[in-house]
Amino acid sequence: MGNSHVFALLKGYEERVRTGAAAAPPGLEVCFMLVRERDALIAKTTPAGFVVEEAASWEEPLADLLEEADHVALQWDGNQMNARALISGGEDFDVILPGADGEADRPVDSLEIVPYAVVEEFSRASLAHNPELARIMELCRSGRPRRLAILGPPPPLPTAAVRERLAHEEFFVQRATQLGVPLEEVPIVRDDLRCRLWQILSDGYRAFAADHGAVFLESPSAAVDESGVLKEEFWGGDATHANIHYGACYLTRVFEWIPEEGQGD
Amino acid sequence: MTEHPYKQAPDRAFWSRSVSRDFDASSVADAPPFLLTRDDRFMSAGSCFASNVRSYLEGAGYRYTVTEAAHPLWSEWVEEAYYEAFSARYGNIYTARQMVQLLERGLGSFQPAEEYWQSDGTLIDPFRPGLRYRARSVGEFRALTRQHLRAVLRAVEISSVFVFTLGLTEAWVSTDDEAVFPACPGTVAGAFDERRHKFRNFSVEEVTRDLVRMVSLARSVNPSLKVIITVSPVPLVATASGQHVLVATTYSKSVLRVAADQASRTLPDVAYFPAYELVTGPQSGGQAFEADRRNVCEAAVANVMEAFFSTFFPSATEPTAGGHGDATQEPGDGHLSTQVQQDLREALASALRAACEEEMQDESLVGGRDL
Numbered sequence: 001m002g003n004s005h006v007f008a009l010l011k012g013y014e015e016r017v018r019t020g021a022a023a024a025p026p027g028l029e030v031c032f033m034l035v036r037e038r039d040a041l042i043a044k045t046t047p048a049g050f051v052v053e054e055a056a057s058w059e060e061p062l063a064d065l066l067e068e069a070d071h072v073a074l075q076w077d078g079n080q081m082n083a084r085a086l087i088s089g090g091e092d093f094d095v096i097l098p099g100a101d102g103e104a105d106r107p108v109d110s111l112e113i114v115p116y117a118v119v120e121e122f123s124r125a126s127l128a129h130n131p132e133l134a135r136i137m138e139l140c141r142s143g144r145p146r147r148l149a150i151l152g153p154p155p156p157l158p159t160a161a162v163r164e165r166l167a168h169e170e171f172f173v174q175r176a177t178q179l180g181v182p183l184e185e186v187p188i189v190r191d192d193l194r195c196r197l198w199q200i201l202s203d204g205y206r207a208f209a210a211d212h213g214a215v216f217l218e219s220p221s222a223a224v225d226e227s228g229v230l231k232e233e234f235w236g237g238d239a240t241h242a243n244i245h246y247g248a249c250y251l252t253r254v255f256e257w258i259p260e261e262g263q264g265d
Numbered sequence: 266m267t268e269h270p271y272k273q274a275p276d277r278a279f280w281s282r283s284v285s286r287d288f289d290a291s292s293v294a295d296a297p298p299f300l301l302t303r304d305d306r307f308m309s310a311g312s313c314f315a316s317n318v319r320s321y322l323e324g325a326g327y328r329y330t331v332t333e334a335a336h337p338l339w340s341e342w343v344e345e346a347y348y349e350a351f352s353a354r355y356g357n358i359y360t361a362r363q364m365v366q367l368l369e370r371g372l373g374s375f376q377p378a379e380e381y382w383q384s385d386g387t388l389i390d391p392f393r394p395g396l397r398y399r400a401r402s403v404g405e406f407r408a409l410t411r412q413h414l415r416a417v418l419r420a421v422e423i424s425s426v427f428v429f430t431l432g433l434t435e436a437w438v439s440t441d442d443e444a445v446f447p448a449c450p451g452t453v454a455g456a457f458d459e460r461r462h463k464f465r466n467f468s469v470e471e472v473t474r475d476l477v478r479m480v481s482l483a484r485s486v487n488p489s490l491k492v493i494i495t496v497s498p499v500p501l502v503a504t505a506s507g508q509h510v511l512v513a514t515t516y517s518k519s520v521l522r523v524a525a526d527q528a529s530r531t532l533p534d535v536a537y538f539p540a541y542e543l544v545t546g547p548q549s550g551g552q553a554f555e556a557d558r559r560n561v562c563e564a565a566v567a568n569v570m571e572a573f574f575s576t577f578f579p580s581a582t583e584p585t586a587g588g589h590g591d592a593t594q595e596p597g598d599g600h601l602s603t604q605v606q607q608d609l610r611e612a613l614a615s616a617l618r619a620a621c622e623e624e625m626q627d628e629s630l631v632g633g634r635d636l
Contacts, residue, residue: 079614082613083610083613083614084338084610085338086610086613087606087609087610087613088338088606089337089338089603089606089607089610090336090337090338090603090606091336093336093338093339096402096404096405096408098401098402098405099401099402103402103404103405105404106404108408109408109411109412109415112336112412113405113408113409113412114336114338114339114342115342115398115399115400115405115409116400116401116402116405117387117397117398117399117400117401118339118341118342118398119339121341121398122339122341166613166616169613169616170616171612171615171616172609172612172613172615172616175608175609175611175612175615176609176612179605179608179609181601181605181609185601186609187601187606238616239613
């Protein structure tokens with residue numbers, strides 16, 4: 001369950017069925033829940049296919065679903081860094097990741113350095129101070145024992161792909177025009193920096209999982225190219241989302257986490 | 266009656282005429298060696314009392330240099346208040362020696378042996394021990410330190426006036442190289458080690474020498490820099506001298522006052538402004554301090570700053586309310602203002618929300634579908 005990024009998983013499930021891959025491990029019933037701004041979508045898979053329901057709110061349906069759930073994979077938000085730092089503002093800046101290869105020697109003096117701790121705090125606060133997420137975690141911990149996995153956000157799309165997709169965002173184009181900013185001049189934050197910010201955000205999810213006794217399932221490494229951005233075959237239809245192939249790939253990772261019947265941990 | 270020098274002296278030379286009665290704060294300071302205008306740009310440093318300078322200058326619309334502040338995309342990056350109160354994030358600088366060493370570090374002529382302290386996977390800056398956002402690696406620590414030192418020198422470079430407030434003579438220093446810490450190791454952060462840390466109580470000669478060196482170093486960056494020295498009227502929180510804190514405070518302030526006088530008399534374009542006297546003199550009737558008899562009350566600070574303005578801006582027209590800001594805080598992205606960039610980010614967030622919602626309205630899902 002989760003927000004918009006769950007949609008790729010849901011469509012990925014469809015893709016697995018369409019391509020003849022095992023949709024899910026044997027004996028596993030899968031249900032997706034998409035929490036939207038004002039309502040929720042619940043997509044249950046049955047031997048006969050998807051059954052989709054709309055619900056006016058997410059809380060009650062979630063409580064009902066949890067009564068039968070043994071495993072919950074939660075993909076909450078994931079666009080925090082995009083909302084904050086996909087479009088640049090102020091001086092060009094950078095963040096130095098602790099312990100990462102090559103970070104100690106990377107020349108950074110021409111850029112403003114924002115302390116890692118500042119970005120880390122933002123990342124963690126975006127999860128820790130979210131009342132909806134807190135309620136979801138409360139519901140997940142109540143009732144029958146169940147295993148919980150936290151999924152990470154998808155890696156960033158490269159600048160060219162972002163710019164191309166922004167051109168199709170009607171509202172954004174309209175606003176940029178009002179502001180007198182040609183689309184080709186919209187300042188997109190550098191790919192290498194957005195990759196570092198994504199890593200910090202992913203670490204925030206990892207810490208959140210640890211704080212809540214959950215497993216963190218990071219974004220599939222196969223989805224990232226050598227420069228750290230999302231591979232082209234996984235680009236979604238807008239500037240920040242991944243596509244159904246990414247969802248299918250991530251589902252593999254999720255299903256690997258779920259033990260086969262009788263193998264519980 | 267014979268003629269004598271007091272015959273022609275003005276009222277301000279007589280206690281009975283200028284302190285016992287008719288006290289006028291604006292007449293206390295001597296005529297400064299320079300006057301200032303609205304075009305002047307200020308930087309400030311010093312003890313906690315110095316932090317008032319920024320707020321009053323900015324509040325009155327004068328130009329105050331800020332070369333180190335939160336990045337606009339990371340507005341939550343706000344350090345403890347005393348790091349945000351000055352032109353760069355150096356925090357309170359209590360001694361002239363610490364200011365000298367800060368400039369020397371910026372200029373590359375001094376590298377403290379105690380570069381950082383470690384605690385719980387973080388690196389503490391011994392010279393800014395109260396920083397909230399500590400580095401996590403040596404590489405990051407050094408990059409942030411270089412950035413800070415560049416900001417210090419940049420502030421000196423682009424300012425036309427430097428207001429420095431002397432706070433203390435007492436300091437704790439490293440036994441390795443006499444590097445001055447703003448606080449005794451172990452109080453704000455770090456750990457006290459008697460083999461590595463020792464107490465110093467600077468003399469008049471040392472403080473005077475340090476002030477001369479401070480001005481010299483600052484003018485090596487900005488030869489036309491005008492300097493205003495003040496002495497903080499705030500007593501010591503505590504003394505390590507073994508004396509009563511009242512006696513230690515008197516020694517400290519006396520030394521600083523004399524050193525400030527000597528430096529301002531011997532160096533060109535260095536003025537002494539009597540903030541200390543305006544607060545601690547008997548004309549204030551003991552009303553200048555808060556109930557703790559240490560912190561200066563807001564009204565007294567306001568009086569000091571009013572006298573400051575009338576001393577250095579005697580004929581200034583009213584400055585523009587809200588101040589001029591500082592060019593170094595303007596966006597560096599080329600031509601888009603920070604506000605336009607912010608508007609674009611908000612538009613992006615709205616567009617993404619709308620796009621997600623649209624996508625999740627996928628007919629194939631909402632309508633229900635068999636796989």
